[in-house]
Amino acid sequence: MSEDALAEALILDRAGTEAALEPGRLIRSVERALIAIARDAVSSPPRIAARSPHGLLGAMPGHVPGLGLAAKLITVFADPARPGRSAHRGLVAHFDERTGRLLALLDAEPLTAARTAAVSVLALRALARPDARRIAVLGTGAQADAHLALLNTQAGDGLSVTVAGRDERRVRALAERHGAAAAPSIEAAVRAADAVLCCTGASEPLLRREWLAPGTHVGSVGGSEGPELDPATVRAADLFAEWPGAAASPPPAGAHELQGVPAERITLLGEVLDGGRPGRTDPERLTVFKSTGHAALDVAAAATAHAVVTGGGEA
Template sequence: MSGLLVLDRRQTAAALRPDAVLDAVGRALVSIARDEVSAPPRIAALTPTGLLGAMPGYVPGLGLAAKLVTVTADPRHPGRGFHRGLVALFDEHDGRALALVDGESLTEVRTAAVATCSALALAVRPGLGRVAVVGAGAQARAQLALLATVLPEAEVTVAGRDPVRAGAAAALHPGARVAGVEEAVRGADVVFCCTGATAPVVRREWLAPGVHVSSVGGSRGPELDSGTIRDAVLFAEWTGAATAPPPAGAHELQDLAPGRPVALLGSVLDGGHPGRGGDTDALTVFKSTGHAALDVAAVRVACDVALERGWGVRVDL
């Protein structure tokens, strides 16, 4: 069929099958580590309330795509924000636009998938053990929904500033409970930090030996304190997480000591890096900044599933 396939928000979310997204995101991370991906650092136009970022990327075997994403503060709720946008998939051979999907739901699912990949690769306990999800917004809900699908037996605690919102988020995972941030983090084997924080919400003294922390928020500031970064074995999607300034790089990784290593998660998945290397007491931190290759992976899954199931509308564009 000819024309551009357009998926609305509901169709995009339904087409992002968790197992397929986890697999595709893992492939994209490995391609980043092998230096097979073409993706310039994210650029952004800044506004008084946020930014508009552009993220094009090409991943061999997955495709060519670009995301336009806005990150803005919510004027009605200080400390909260929005991530909105569009993702377009193109034919890598002749340049035709193939599909256009909702960027908000795609970003949520692929970010939850990469965080889960990091935990599965770096956590000490099989099945992740005791899990804390810090945050109660859209990204935290996406993380909980993914965990409910792939690890429904995990012992999950949700922590957020608003107990009502945290309770609503916790309802997405069977048996999840609600606690304060410090209590949730102190009792965890794995911490998923999914906030819009502008200042640290996780403290080093709360983290027990052997904890894995996956931090995917913090677009406007650090989620993790300097002590956590100081003591951790660090991982990221790409080297620019530490070498590029925000919004491309991570706030937490800007002032590392010269020569401080930041390993690529794809190298762990590919077997080229030992991860925690058998050190069950090491603190590991995966700091996600997002990467265009992950959007390529997720939009490929969404397009393939939609084509298989006959979803979406065609536009002559």
């Protein structure tokens, strides 16, 4: 890459990337990307990864018409400061879709967390019961933090948010930071919730079907190392995903929970947002949205950040 190409590009560190991801614009851009996926208007080859003995480097390029071209490079390595947990570090390069010019380099970690939370909020709006107000967020890492921050921007909806996880100290600290309640256990939080957002690095199910009240909505964005949801929950629920590969592709591109699930059981969230397919059809049914991530969502977030910082039009 030439020096001129870098000199002309917007370069944002972690703080700059976080500040540029304005919640309202981000949610609208992510919605555009999800609808584009459902319309098969997105170009995104299967994600690839190079592996070392200690971790991996993944690559996710994508194009969304009207939003641009972007590619994420991200490493997933064990985090010595948090035994049993992994750290995700990398960058997102955003390009002009007409000229190929590099527009921006952004920090991938806050960008990924924010766009994932935006997808969860869109699924919550589309699939939870209209009267759902009690939200349980499971997890205490970066994804849970991003979900809680975004839910705080939805305060006008009168939400009551509870945090639960396996580390009581981290649960209390995260709940206090976001003005949420700290649950005594994951089971207690789930049993009291109208909607549950799972944001963990679980390698085995942490949520059980018998804890869910009729009509509960479940969103799951974690579980890259294994399933967050038990098989009984998946069998009982109406299922939604970002893209067909969530079931058709093996992990980590696809979801552990959706392996072997017939394609006809899964509705794309973008189809619901576009008005082509129904979301919730019965107030007593469980709904499950399983997120695996998609390059189109990185494009949406990068386009948002670039537009916010440069004063451009709607991303």
